[in-house]
Amino acid sequence: MRVLLLAQFYPPNIGGEERHVRDLAASLAKRGHYVAVATLWQDGLAEHEADQGVQIFRIRGLLQRWSGLFLDPARTHAPPFPDPGLTASLRRIVVSERIEVVHAHNWLLHSFLPLKRAGGPRLVVTLHDLSLVCATKQAICRGELCSGPSFAKCGGCVAHHYGAAKGSVTLATNWTSSWFERRLVDRFLAVSTAIAVGNGLPGGPTPYEVVPNFIRDDVASPDGGQDERLEGLPKQPFILFVGDLRRFKGIDVLMAAYAQLDNVPPLVLIGRKCHDSPTHWPKNVHVFHDWPHAAVMQAWRRSMAGVLPSVGPEACATVLMEAMASGRPMITSNIGGNPDIVDDNISGLIVQPGDQAGLARAIQAMATDEGLRQRLSDGALQKVKTFMASNVVPQIESVYRGVLARERPVIAAANQLQRGSP
Structure with missing residues (x-):
């Protein structure tokens, strides 16, 4: 299979999600698949390189030109809505690399949604957080566990988290994008039962499975000498x-x-x-x-x-x-x-x-x-x-094969997304 992983950050940026995507990419490549990763360009990193048999494409969006929009200018993230620059880059990668399955892991997904077609690559999304229902992704409201979304409460929460202007845009666009996600995604993978339930997947329109994060089989045997x-x-x-x-x-x-x-x-x-x-x-x-x-x-x-x-x-x-x-x-x-x-x-x-x-x-x-x-x-x-990877990665491969063998009606939702209204 020819697989494109979407992750807004990727090593050398550190973090659990970044390591997960890197390890998944390397594991799939070792198992004989063509694997590419699309991630956001960061200063000082090559726009294209190969690592462990994986093709890494670092792409730039229009919003990244305004570093003042981000709390950390050195760690600009993908927006909760399609960025035209990112969408154009993803289109080029999908076509040039002849991608069959796109597997997204965070908000970079939103810039791929306008490209979703019934006859195009299948779309699998791993939910590592509660982003389908929460614009701050963690269901924590002012330091306390959130009891559930509502417009008034969420408005105040995102304003406190992101600032009033960015918060209102983030809330509105994340809710809109979530509506399209539930209709365009071919399969959701929730990393835990709590994430599946918290995102409202049971009883929803999109098939889903609980597939946890994984660790390398040799993770407890670190390479190199003593640090x-x-x-x-x-x-x-x-x-x-x-x-x-x-x-x-x-x-x-x-x-x-x-x-x-x-x-x-x-x-x-x-x-x-x-x-x-x-x-x-x-x-x-x-x-x-x-x-x-x-x-x-x-x-x-x-x-x-x-x-x-x-x-x-x-x-x-x-x-x-x-x-x-x-x-x-x-x-x-x-x-x-x-x-x-x-x-x-x-x-x-x-x-x-x-x-x-x-x-x-x-x-x-x-x-x-x-x-x-x-x-x-x-x-x-x-x-x-x-x-362990030897147990979890075959489950993910099985999901890829399943979505490739199954059709999902996405044309109406994709057309609505292009028009900009749910």
Whole structure:
């Protein structure tokens, strides 16, 4: 098959979604498919290159010319509506590379929708977030879990998140684009049950499947020598948190829970500093920023257990899989896709989101009960096989074959999209 993956960011930009798309592209290429990736051009990167048998096309849109529109001018993203420049570039790639299946992963999808034709490439979309129903993608409204969309509430939320002008445009265009997505996409892939339900896929007009993120089969065996950053880790066994140091990940809850405990191992945090990151840390907490992935995997091997106490609905946290592949049991919260990955008291411990006392008890148990850790470690190594590339990538291939064999009436919706009205 000839497959085009759409991802607004791609390595060397780091992040779980970027690694997922890169690993999917490389896995498909190794399995004999022609694979191309269309991603947004970033300063200093080649417009076209080959990597691991994958053709990478970095394209530019009209909106990228105005860097002031973006919070981070070095990380311009795709808009929630078709960008004419991106659409034109995607048309050229689809034609020149004779693409059969387009597999989109985020808002770059919107610039492909005007090209969707009944006789053209099939369109598969992986939902890594709640973007079909939420313009901020996470269903968090002013720091709290959102109870559901409504025009007035969403208007205030996006204005707070993006600013009044950008927020109103983002909300209107995302809702409009979502209407077209549900009618033009051939198959949705939700990375967890929570993402499928949260996006309203059950009972909707588009077929869908739950296909999780995956990790490479050899992810727990990082290449290269020991990273010098590891010298800063505690010499004794420690508990490890990996991820953005923000409230969504439960970092405030974790700090409050850890501060209650005495005589427990050090707590190591490796992640990106965010606008809502704490400015002070409890005693025996070690904080490191922006480590490369290989160094993070080496840190997992030195740890005794991990913790991810999210208070927001994680879609499908790859960090849980990477810890489990390293034989490390996880403490995580019962929210989003986390329970799809960790089985309570079998491959890890699950606590309620925001429960400081429950999290403190789980950390205490994990730190002091060696028998518990070993039993959960064995369960983690068994469960994580479900999320290996050798198991998940064939499921994605099966989806491609299914959509190629199935016709879907898209002409009316495509014509409406060209006219600009639902």
